[in-house]
Amino acid sequence: MSAVQRHAIVVGAGIGGLTAALALGRRGWRVTVCERAAGPSSVGAGIVLAPNALRAFATIGFDITRAAGRTLPAAMGLRRPDGRWLNRADGAALAARYGGPPLALHRSALAEALTAALPAGTVRHGVAVTSVD
Numbered sequence: 001m002s003a004v005q006r007h008a009i010v011v012g013a014g015i016g017g018l019t020a021a022l023a024l025g026r027r028g029w030r031v032t033v034c035e036r037a038a039g040p041s042s043v044g045a046g047i048v049l050a051p052n053a054l055r056a057f058a059t060i061g062f063d064i065t066r067a068a069g070r071t072l073p074a075a076m077g078l079r080r081p082d083g084r085w086l087n088r089a090d091g092a093a094l095a096a097r098y099g100g101p102p103l104a105l106h107r108s109a110l111a112e113a114l115t116a117a118l119p120a121g122t123v124r125h126g127v128a129v130t131s132v133d
Contacts, residue, residue, distance in 0.1 A: 005030050011129045013037075015047075015107065018114035021122060023060040031118070036128040040115065044107035048076055051098040062117055064110065065103060076102070 006029050010017045013035035021031040049057075049064065057064050077088035095101035115123055 007032070009034060009129075011132075013040075013111070013115070013123050013125070015110055015114070018111060018118070018123070019057075019060070019062075022062055022114055022117055025118060025122070026061050031122055033118075033123040034127040034129050035123060035125050038126050040108070040111065040125070042108040046104055047107050047110060049103045049105070049110075051094070051100040051102060054100060054103060062114070064105075064113055076104075 008021070008024050008029050008031050010021045010024075010031060010033045013033050017033055017035075021033045025031050054064065075088055075090055078086040080086055091101060
């Protein structure tokens with residue numbers, strides 16, 4: 001008798017939902033991602049993935065650096081509205097301290113790479129989830 005494949009429904013095709021879908025899929029689950037937007041969005045800003053985030057992706061077998069390249073920010077931090085730095089970190093110092101550099105990329109590039117790593121048809125756009133049982 002064959003085992004029944006488990007099926008997960010993930011609500012939302014944001015970075016978290018796509019990452020969850022990829023992790024579940026790599027563990028043998030059949031996954032469907034329901035996203036209410038009509039299609040992928042290129043709206044958004046940049047994101048910096050810290051070395052621990054890159055290690056978490058590596059744990060599920062996903063190498064974002066292959067899909068999106070590697071951009072080491074020279075510096076990063078928080079600024080006040082007037083442009084003055086509140087906190088600043090040197091990219092090379094972060095790489096030395098945490099065992100690897102952070103990765104800067106556009107959010108949509110990360111979402112596209114995650115979607116591309118999923119089996120075709122996993123992400124269903126234009127599907128609003130109205131209740132969960």
